[in-house]
Amino acid sequence: MAKPPEPLGTASRRAAMRLLDAVLRRGEPLEQALTAATRGVHGPDRGLAHAIAAEALRRLPDLDALIDSVTDRALPDDAKARTALRIALVQALVLGTPPHAAISTVLPLVDGGPRKLVHGVFGTIMRSGVLLPELPALPAPVELRWDAAWGEAMVDAAARAIAAPPLLDVTLADAAMTDHWRETLGGTSLAPGHIRVAEHGPVPETPGFAEGAWWVQDIAASIPARLLGAGEGRHVLDLCAAPGGKTLQLAAAGWRVGAVDASPQRIKRLRENLFRARQKAEVVVADVRRWTPPEPADAILLDAPCSATGIFRRHPDVLHRVRPSIVAEMAVLQAELLARAADWVKPGGSLVYASCSLEPAEGERQVEALLAARPDYAIAPPDAALLPAGIPVAEQGWVRLLPGMLADHGGCDGFFIARLVRR
Known part of the structure; x- marks a missing residue:
């Protein structure tokens, strides 16, 4: 008997699962793993797979804490059921995906008993009305290492910094044009030859990029x-x-x-x-x-x-x-x-x-x-x-x-x- 067709959007969630596996199990950089993990997935679906994986990694300790709070036995870190739940929860709680779409597109990623487990755990968390904490938790080994090196205040600042992706920084080829590009790009400047932009479309389509007037570079990376x-x-x-x-x-x-x-x-x-x-x-x-x-x-x-x-x-x-x-x-x-x-x-x-x-x-x-x-x-x-x-x-x-x-x-x-x- 033929399997029913998968819900629309399942391919991007399967790609997100491959991305998380590449990072967490094989230790590959997310950007390096993107091409192989999203093979056959194009356009907005490719971008969605990347966004799901990146936000799951940004909130991984908090997502796992939610999952562990409603399971009798902790799921293995590399279990497909845990990864599927991470993907469903980050969509519903961070990316604004309707819960029914978040769960229906990840259930095809698991088979047999784990499917019922994933559905049950997700439903329990959603019905509880729980939200992720405003301040993300850092992975415990990182928190311990940075606290020893820099102190508690730095760890707190790092948790605040990871809560959302950073703004776009650009370095200008001609620092004398700082005022011009600040006005053109609608940004602010933290130093001569630097512009920080909050809202923008695709970088290659942004004024000044194609003609080489500027390039993307974090303000810190421009200091050396x-x-x-x-x-x-x-x-x-x-x-x-x-x-x-x-x-x-x-x-x-x-x-x-x-x-x-x-x-x-x-x-x-x-x-x-x-x-x-x-x-x-x-x-x-x-x-x-x-x-x-x-x-x-x-x-x-x-x-x-x-x-x-x-x-x-x-x-x-x-x-x-x-x-x-x-x-x-x-x-x-x-x-x-x-x-x-x-x-x-x-x-x-x-x-x-x-x-x-x-x-x-x-x-x-x-x-x-x-x-x-x-x-x-x-x-x-x-x-x-x-x-x-x-x-x-x-x-x-x-x-x-x-x-x-x-x-x-x-x-x-x-x-x-x-x-x-x-x-």
């Missing part, structure tokens, strides 16, 4: 290149450069840029961004661990590969994928890259080290270790005028961006940046 100032034709190496936001900044600021990255696919995106923004750079596909520049540079910017826990607002999957072992692995790589880059700076030149991580092992500890090993380097505290208002310089001379900073203006990513000068 800002600290190098105007290039005036001097030579800078942008290491681990793709997809190229900082390369574009440096080129627009008058630097002669060498952009180096090991990934051919990411280099392709960098070249596309250079072409669209009408900027120039010498692009090199190479692993910095095995590559050496032909001559020293006036400046080097190393935005090192890292755990990326600082971008959890826009990529909540990092909170569930990144474990201490990954942080430790990244710290070893960062130390190797930083030691090599330090040899390539001319005397009197600058080395900017940055990472979009909230883990001290990937930020503060890296610079402390380099300074201990290299007496020819010293920290050069940045001029406060180069930083967005509200971003402080630490007493050690570096810049550490934490959740809660710029909160009244929409917040910012977590970042560590230090500018070092070779004596």
